[in-house]
Amino acid sequence: MPTISVVIPAYNAEHTILETIASVQQQTFADFELIVINDGSTDRTLELLQNVEDERLKIFSYENGGLSVARNRGITHATGEFIAFLDADDLWKPDKLELQLTALQQHSEAGIAYSWTNYVDEQGKLLDTGVHLFFEGDVQAELLVNNFIASGSNPLIRTQAIESVGEFDPTCAGCADWDYWLRLSAKWPFVVVPKHQILYRQSSISMSSKVKLMEEAGFRVVEKAFQAAPPELQALKNRSLAWIYQYSAQQYLQRSSNNIDGINQAGQKLWMAIRLYPKILLEIYGQSLSKWFIKQWILARLPLRSS
Numbered sequence: 001m002p003t004i005s006v007v008i009p010a011y012n013a014e015h016t017i018l019e020t021i022a023s024v025q026q027q028t029f030a031d032f033e034l035i036v037i038n039d040g041s042t043d044r045t046l047e048l049l050q051n052v053e054d055e056r057l058k059i060f061s062y063e064n065g066g067l068s069v070a071r072n073r074g075i076t077h078a079t080g081e082f083i084a085f086l087d088a089d090d091l092w093k094p095d096k097l098e099l100q101l102t103a104l105q106q107h108s109e110a111g112i113a114y115s116w117t118n119y120v121d122e123q124g125k126l127l128d129t130g131v132h133l134f135f136e137g138d139v140q141a142e143l144l145v146n147n148f149i150a151s152g153s154n155p156l157i158r159t160q161a162i163e164s165v166g167e168f169d170p171t172c173a174g175c176a177d178w179d180y181w182l183r184l185s186a187k188w189p190f191v192v193v194p195k196h197q198i199l200y201r202q203s204s205i206s207m208s209s210k211v212k213l214m215e216e217a218g219f220r221v222v223e224k225a226f227q228a229a230p231p232e233l234q235a236l237k238n239r240s241l242a243w244i245y246q247y248s249a250q251q252y253l254q255r256s257s258n259n260i261d262g263i264n265q266a267g268q269k270l271w272m273a274i275r276l277y278p279k280i281l282l283e284i285y286g287q288s289l290s291k292w293f294i295k296q297w298i299l300a301r302l303p304l305r306s307s
Helices: 017-024 044-050 067-077 096-105 139-142 159-165 174-187 212-228 231-254 260-276 279-280 284-301
Strands: 004-010 032-039 057-062 080-087 112-118 126-129 157-158 189-199
Touching: 004 017, 004 057, 004 096, 017 032, 017 044, 032 044, 032 067, 044 057, 057 067, 067 174, 080 096, 080 159, 080 174, 096 112, 096 139, 096 157, 096 189, 157 159, 157 174, 159 174, 174 212, 189 284, 212 231, 231 260, 231 279, 260 279
Parallel strands: 004 032, 004 080, 032 057, 112 189
Antiparallel strands: 080 157, 112 126, 112 157
């Protein structure tokens, strides 16, 4: 039985799946099974997978069910003591599994090990270096106001912890990973590997590019999370909602290309965040976003210069 089960949901991932699988094969820790859930792909994803020669690779094909359903199907096939999820367009640094496993072995009480994230474009070029956060132990309060795990491709999780919280929630499509980490944080301590090990690809067709969908899903996660949160954490709800608006503002700005409509949308979202939680301007996300918004707003209103 392998120590780690790696679960990759894949839907029409022909352009990235082989690179993603290679980033798993290149791991310094090799005792894993690689489970790929072909989620009803209609392109060459399955053909490419069938040409991969690796006895650790297991391919299961289903009708399309969406990301959460594919992850849940992967869990049913997993036999490892630990499970890691990896989206079909993201990448891992070679020591990701090794260092996260070591962290969990050194902290037997912890259910999740997470690392830091870098953001890359469709060609793998670095767009942004994620922030350095060191939240460990009981992280429920921090996770309620900021999905610092950043993506579904980040953590290594004890199978015992997964069994304690159940499946990913398909009704939270767009933010189902955040919902899942929140449910885990209510029951299990977290441990951090202070190193950038995840390359989170930002593409025009990725879930994160659908700003309105992400925002609506975020609101559903917040309502669900605070229904279950203890009384001493209820005061964090406005701050949590503000983080969603701030995230939406950031997404609009990233995709605005100096477009005045996108910048106006970002401004509206940023103002909503400030009204709910004024101190957001003192946090690192709020500071950088405010400066970025002002710069984009000015650039969009500059008159075009003739050459």
